Amino acid sequence: MAPQAGGSSLKPDSSLEDLTIDNLTPHVIRMSTRVDDARVKYLTTKLIQHLHDFVRDVQLQTDEWEVAWQFLTKVGQTCTPERQEFVLLSDVLGISALVDAINSKQTLEATESSVLGPFFNDAAHLFENGQSITSNEVAGEPMFIRGTILDTAGKPIEKALVDIWETDGNGFYDMQDSEYSGPDCRGKFYSDHNGKFHLKAVKPVDYPIPNDGPVGTILSIFDRDCRRPAHVHYMITHPSYEKLVTALYLRESEFINKDPVFGAKLGLVVDLIWSEDAALAEAYQVPLFERDISNEKRQGFWLLDRDFVLVPKQSKEGRKTHD
Amino acid sequence: MAPQAGGSSLKPDSSLEDLTIDNLTPHVIRMSTRVDDARVKYLTTKLIQHLHDFVRDVQLQTDEWEVAWQFLTKVGQTCTPERQEFVLLSDVLGISALVDAINSKQTLEATESSVLGPFFNDAAHLFENGQSITSNEVAGEPMFIRGTILDTAGKPIEKALVDIWETDGNGFYDMQDSEYSGPDCRGKFYSDHNGKFHLKAVKPVDYPIPNDGPVGTILSIFDRDCRRPAHVHYMITHPSYEKLVTALYLRESEFINKDPVFGAKLGLVVDLIWSEDAALAEAYQVPLFERDISNEKRQGFWLLDRDFVLVPKQSKEGRKTHD
Structure with missing residues (x-):
């Protein structure tokens, strides 16, 4: 018997966007701002926009992104009750x-x-x-x-x-x-x-x-x-x-x-x-x-x-x- | 004897800028980009510019800034050799x-x-x-x-x-x-x-x-x-x-x-x-x-x-x- 489409019989979901360099940012913002507080909504929108703009502007490379999260991890792990490396x-x-x-x-x-x-x-x-x-x-x-x-x-x-x-x-x-x-x-x-x-x-x-x-x-x-x-x-x-x-x-x-x-x-x-x-x-x-x-x-x-x-x-x- | 200016007799240093909301960013960038590597210079310049723009745009409040560094500290301290919360x-x-x-x-x-x-x-x-x-x-x-x-x-x-x-x-x-x-x-x-x-x-x-x-x-x-x-x-x-x-x-x-x-x-x-x-x-x-x-x-x-x-x-x- 020839293969047939079966269990996955749902129609293609037209609401699924093809995420690209250009439309990813509004999509992430839409997903991340389902909250009533207008200030939280505003802060989150602007934060995602600025972070994405930075990454896009500089064309951030994968190895540079790795250096970034490794660095931030070290900063967090240098913090103690007596020392606040993130404030520094x-x-x-x-x-x-x-x-x-x-x-x-x-x-x-x-x-x-x-x-x-x-x-x-x-x-x-x-x-x-x-x-x-x-x-x-x-x-x-x-x-x-x-x-x-x-x-x-x-x-x-x-x-x-x-x-x-x-x-x-x-x-x-x-x-x-x-x-x-x-x-x-x-x-x-x-x-x-x-x-x-x-x-x-x-x-x-x-x-x-x-x-x-x-x-x-x-x-x-x-x-x-x-x-x-x-x-x-x-x-x-x-x-x-x-x-x-x-x-x-x-x-x-x-x-x-x-x-x-x-x-x-x-x-x-x-x-x-x-x-x-x-x-x-x-x-x-x-x-x-x-x-x-x-x-x-x-x-x-x-x-x-x-x-x-x-x-x-x-x-x-x-x-x-x-x- | 009347007080007299003494040990601190240096002339006012005209190169000291009065740091304000408007000129702080170029000053920080100038201080932070004394490096030969053109890519590092560019990444740092854009990072400071975008971070400062975000803070200025949203008029970040002191208590919000405190929540931010406390959150980032927690993210860093949740990382283990098996778990990378910053990548998440x-x-x-x-x-x-x-x-x-x-x-x-x-x-x-x-x-x-x-x-x-x-x-x-x-x-x-x-x-x-x-x-x-x-x-x-x-x-x-x-x-x-x-x-x-x-x-x-x-x-x-x-x-x-x-x-x-x-x-x-x-x-x-x-x-x-x-x-x-x-x-x-x-x-x-x-x-x-x-x-x-x-x-x-x-x-x-x-x-x-x-x-x-x-x-x-x-x-x-x-x-x-x-x-x-x-x-x-x-x-x-x-x-x-x-x-x-x-x-x-x-x-x-x-x-x-x-x-x-x-x-x-x-x-x-x-x-x-x-x-x-x-x-x-x-x-x-x-x-x-x-x-x-x-x-x-x-x-x-x-x-x-x-x-x-x-x-x-x-x-x-x-x-x-x-x-």
């Missing part, structure tokens, strides 16, 4: 800085924001103004930090919570110490009735982001330095104002122009002041240190003096759901 | 199918390619034509597979190596068996001097892709089915022709229109033939099985009969290095 990848690709810029509610008059980074710790202690955020054993040149919290009209803001964190003089955050025993080089302060805060700290120094993983490999391929310019982090909150996450970067750093995570921007670069103000040092027991200036030995300390401008809390905008 | 993610986003389409050197006359999938195993044994690729214990309805390997002029190709793999009748590949003891439901055959090959197998069935990980969560959010339509994989190689990686999909599958990995395309959909050819069954000891057709019990077997057309080996094109 986002950082060095400038994505974190872009997300920060998009999400900051700043106006022209307000202080610019900067990336949060991986070393924020809400467990920092609350101090009185004038106290030191560093323990006695911490390495580093003495630095006095002060500033005023203002609104966009220049009016002082009282009881803003100023959370500050920085490296020690060796370039390490407290949590990078294998013998970590509690918060150090970090602390919270309330601004006084003049909007002012002040504290003792040490001068922060340049330090490398973790470069022994897959992200470090990328930096090395592109001959990018892994050292961040020295900076002090600030997170400033107040019930009536938008939260400000920012940092001040020391202009003297040789890495000021090549921050690997793109946090350093012009508006956040500061000059440290060399102070020999004996009255100030006396009032807050700021330890002096000796330094050569024009072949003369001088006693003094570093002064970081910078004001911050907050914007009033804004009503939540709806999230974008279409172009 | 690439599959369900249609990226693997797109890369396949871009890289296949097919012409209009040639057989279309399809995704390789994760179950290829080069350790499959070489058989003589007519032998069975399934062990005796394998579940499934008997199926005879045959075909001819042709060039684009319709001339048979001798000694093409045809590597075939499929699920058993329960929807599992050999390597998914926890008591795996060697290749099963897979094998290699050489086409004879008429370009023909033939073998015994079982009818493959629909089966789910791994859906207990983060990629499964995505499919469930979008109400996408995780079952692939039943299919038989073919990898066909010959020194003078381009390698063809493809698969034939059974039209009768209810998932033929919604393959979660976008491998099933019109040109690769086949109708199985119900055969009662006693001479063929006798010649190759194809076991018959009983089936109701129009209320009559019939003895027969499935026949998968399909030819493949290869294209001559092409000289390597240079990879794209600019738009």
